[in-house]
Amino acid sequence: MKDGLSVGIAGLGTVGAGVLRLLRDNADLIAARAGCRITVVAVAARDRARDRGVSLDGLRWHDDAVALAADAAVDVVVELIGGSDGTAHELVMAALEAGKPVVTANKALIAVRGDEITAREGASVRFEAAVAGGIPVIKALREGLAANRIGGIAGIFNGTCNYILSRMQAERLDFATVLADAQAQGYAEADPSFDIDGIDTAHKLAILAAIAFGRPVAFGSVHVEGIRGISALDIGFAAELGYRIKLLGIARATEAGVETRVHPAMVPLASPLARVDGVHNAVVIDADPVGQVVLQGRGAGAGPTASAVVADLIDLARGRAAPMLGVPHEARVAAPSVPMWAHRGAYFLRLMVVDEPGVIADVTAVLRDYGISLESMLQHGRSPGDAVAVVMVTHETGEAAMTAALARLATLPAVQEPPALIRIEIA
Numbered sequence: 376m377k378d379g380l381s382v383g384i385a386g387l388g389t390v391g392a393g394v395l396r397l398l399r400d401n402a403d404l405i406a407a408r409a410g411c412r413i414t415v416v417a418v419a420a421r422d423r424a425r426d427r428g429v430s431l432d433g434l435r436w437h438d439d440a441v442a443l444a445a446d447a448a449v450d451v452v453v454e455l456i457g458g459s460d461g462t463a464h465e466l467v468m469a470a471l472e473a474g475k476p477v478v479t480a481n482k483a484l485i486a487v488r489g490d491e492i493t494a495r496e497g498a499s500v501r502f503e504a505a506v507a508g509g510i511p512v513i514k515a516l517r518e519g520l521a522a523n524r525i526g527g528i529a530g531i532f533n534g535t536c537n538y539i540l541s542r543m544q545a546e547r548l549d550f551a552t553v554l555a556d557a558q559a560q561g562y563a564e565a566d567p568s569f570d571i572d573g574i575d576t577a578h579k580l581a582i583l584a585a586i587a588f589g590r591p592v593a594f595g596s597v598h599v600e601g602i603r604g605i606s607a608l609d610i611g612f613a614a615e616l617g618y619r620i621k622l623l624g625i626a627r628a629t630e631a632g633v634e635t636r637v638h639p640a641m642v643p644l645a646s647p648l649a650r651v652d653g654v655h656n657a658v659v660i661d662a663d664p665v666g667q668v669v670l671q672g673r674g675a676g677a678g679p680t681a682s683a684v685v686a687d688l689i690d691l692a693r694g695r696a697a698p699m700l701g702v703p704h705e706a707r708v709a710a711p712s713v714p715m716w717a718h719r720g721a722y723f724l725r726l727m728v729v730d731e732p733g734v735i736a737d738v739t740a741v742l743r744d745y746g747i748s749l750e751s752m753l754q755h756g757r758s759p760g761d762a763v764a765v766v767m768v769t770h771e772t773g774e775a776a777m778t779a780a781l782a783r784l785a786t787l788p789a790v791q792e793p794p795a796l797i798r799i800e801i802a
C-alpha cells in the first residue's frame with residue numbers, strides 16, 4: 376500500500392460534512408479499493424464551533440479557505456463551498472497554481488469557468504458530484520462510453536424541480552403550494568431560483584454537452600426555461616394524453632450543430648424519464664454503437680454527493696487520469712450551437728377561449744398560416760360564453776413558426792389568457 380492521500384476540504388456544509396462522514400465510516404473499504412489511506416488533514420469553513428455531527432479533532436483549521444492550497448500537508452484540495460466566483464474560484468485556481476489536484480461538486484464553477492480551468496497546463500480537476508450527484512454520469516460518458524459517438528443526452532438533473540412536479544402530478548396541487556411546502560420541509564432553498572428557473576439544470580447540461588461532443592463548455596448557449604409557468608391544469612391534460620411533465624436538460628447533435636436546451640417537456644409514459652419521480656435524477660444517453668444507456672439515482676443530498684466526491688478521491692489515489700472534459704483542451708472542436716428558434720419538435724398547446732361558434736376556425740386558421748399541422752385536439756364540456764380550455768398537439772413543427780403563431784393566437788379576441796406551450800420530447 377502507498378503512503379496515502381492527504382486531503383484538505385473547504386466548505387463543511389451538507390456535502391463537506393457528508394464527505395467527512397463517508398471517509399470515516401467506510402475508511403477500510405475505501406483504503407482497500409484506493410490502495411492507500413485517504414485522510415482528511417485540514418479543513419476550512421466559516422464557523423469552527425458549529426455542530427456538524429462529525430468530529431473535527433486533529434484536523435488543521437484554516438479561516439481562509441484559499442490557504443488550504445498552500446498548506447504543505449495537503450495533497451489534494453476538495454472545494455465544497457459553491458459558486459462560480461469568489462472564494463471557490465480563488466481556491467481552485469490557487470490549488471492548480473500550487474500543482475495540486477482539485478475535487479469539487481461545484482457545477483456553477485465548471486459550467487461558467489470550465490474552459491479557464493482546462494486551459495491551465497496540467498490542471499487536474501474532478502467533478503463527478505457536480506452533475507447528477509451520486510449518479511456516475513461523468514465517468515460513464517467520459518470513460519465507459521469513450522468509444523461511442525454520442526447522439527444525444529436527455530435528463531432530469533434537478534431534484535427540487537422533479538420533486539415539485541411529481542407532487543403537483545400526484546396531488547393535483549398548484550406550483551406555488553408545492554414550492555411553499557418544499558421550502559418549509561427544507562427540500563427547496565429559501566431562494567429557489569437557481570433550481571426552479573432551470574439554471575442549475577443548465578449548468579449540469581453544459582458540462583455534459585462539453586464532454587459528449589468534445590467541445591468547450593458553452594453555458595451561455597443553453598436555452599433555459601424553468602417550471603414556474605407549469606399549471607396543475609396542464610399536468611392533468613398531460614396525464615390524459617399519456618405524458619408526464621418533467622424539467623429536462625437536453626443536448627443533441629443535429630445537422631446544424633449541437634442543440635442544448637432546458638425546459639419543461641411532456642415525455643410519453645413509456646419513456647424511462649416519465650417514471651422518475653421525487654428528488655431522483657435520471658439521464659438517458661444515446662450512443663453509437665452501444666445504443667441507449669439509462670442511469671437513475673439520487674442527484675443530491677449529503678450521502679449521494681459524498682459518494683461521488685470520494686470516488687474522485689479514490690481515482691486520484693489510484694493514479695487514474697482522464698482529460699477533465701473527455702478530450703484535451705487543445706483538441707476540442709468548437710461545434711456550433713444551434714439556436715432555439717431552429718429547434719423542431721411536437722408541441723402541446725393550450726388556449727383558454729370563449730366557448731362560441733367559429734373560435735376553433737379562427738385558431739386553426741392561424742396555425743394554417745404558419746404551416747402547423749395538428750395531430751389531435753381536445754375540449755371537455757361546454758360553457759357557452761365562458762372561457763374553456765382547448766388543447767392541441769401538433770405534428771413536428773419548427774420553433775420559429777410556433778413562436779410566431781403563439782404571438783398571433785394571443786391577439787385573437789376569443790383567447791382569454793396567454794397560451795400555454797409545452798414541448799413534447801420522445802426521450
Ligand SMILES: NC(=O)c1ccc[n+]([C@@H]2O[C@H](COP(=O)([O-])OP(=O)(O)OC[C@H]3O[C@@H](n4cnc5c(N)ncnc54)[C@H](O)[C@@H]3O)[C@@H](O)[C@H]2O)c1
Nearest residue numbers: 386387388389390420421440455456457462480481675676
Ligand atoms: N447539497 C447537495 O445535495 C449538492 C449536490 C451536488 C452538488 N452540490 C454542490 O456542492 C457544493 C456545496 O453544497 P452544499 O449543499 O454542501 O452547500 P452548503 O451551503 O450546505 O455548504 C457550503 C458551506 O461552505 C461554507 N462557506 C461559504 N463560504 C465560505 C468561505 N469563504 N470559506 C469557507 N467556507 C465557506 C458555508 O458556510 C457552508 O457551510 C456546491 O457547489 C453545490 O452546488 C451540492
Ligand SMILES: N[C@@H](CCO)C(=O)O
Nearest residue numbers: 532533534535570675
Ligand atoms: N439543487 C440541486 C442539488 C444539487 O445539484 C437539486 O435540487 O437537484
Ligand code: NA
Nearest residue numbers: 503506508510
Ligand atoms: Na455524478
